[in-house]
Amino acid sequence: MSEQPPYLRIADVLRRRIADQEWVPGDRLPSRAQIAEECGVGENVIRRAQELLISQGVLEGRAGSGTYVAAPRQRVRVVRSSAREQPDGSPFRADMKAAGKQGDWESRTEAKVPAPAEIAARLGVSEGDLCVRTVYEFLADGRPVQLSTSWEPYDLTAGTLVVLPEGGPHAGAGVVNRMAAIGVTVGHAVEQPEPRQASAEEASLLGIQKSALVTHIRRTYYSDQGRPVETADIVVPAALCEIAYEVPIGRQ
Helix, strand or coil: CCCCCHHHHHHHHHHHHHHCCCCCCCCECCCHHHHHHHHCCCHHHHHHHHHHHHHCCCEEEECCCEEEECCCCCCEEEEECHHHCCCCCCHHHHHHHHCCCCEEEEEEEEEEEECCHHHHHHHCCCCCCEEEEEEEEEEECCEEEEEEEEEEEHHHHCCCCCCCCCCCCCCCCCHHHHHHHCCCCEEEEEEEEEEEECCHHHHHHHCCCCCCEEEEEEEEEEECCCCEEEEEEEEEECCCEEEEECCCCCCC
16 A cells, blocks of 8 residues: 655644644644644645645635634535425525525526537537526525536527526526426436536635635436436535435335
């Protein structure tokens, strides 16, 4: 078995010293040079360890001031499950209510946006075909905790009352219910979650450190005929949310 990289070992050391209350939330850590000397490693190893702990919400960096122990933040649970699709009400609002928070979202929709190559492949259309794109910021007590960018084929909903996901009589009803309103039955969804670092724009919107860990979920809804009817990129910050998958069990 390969030896643990030095920066991971140092991250564990720093995490343990914080757990032992050698440093408490709000405390400024000693300089990298001082910690490096104490631990017998180079300053670059300390930098990488601190960057890891910053991305995990354990530490926070303050420009021109140093690195501090971050105040613990309550993570809210976001449940992913097809069983939570309801004709009324929002699963996100239900999750936030369970955490004692007010859930809401802000959105911006653009119609007739040419599909980029990756989105076209996910929707089974040609690159450049027109789509409806909606960008969401999901809020807990008014603070962003999740981002999403949704794409729907324009030819599927054009001329109907559901062409704008957040406009008209079916505003905010969700993909499954909106599609049902125009006679399209959503049969299943596929989600592909993977961890990565937040982009600068995502970090700014979510109020987290640049390069902090997020889970990027690529979700696609399919009709019962197998046609993709919507695809979305969902970004969930690890420091603010935990993701739980609820799997319905069929019974004979």
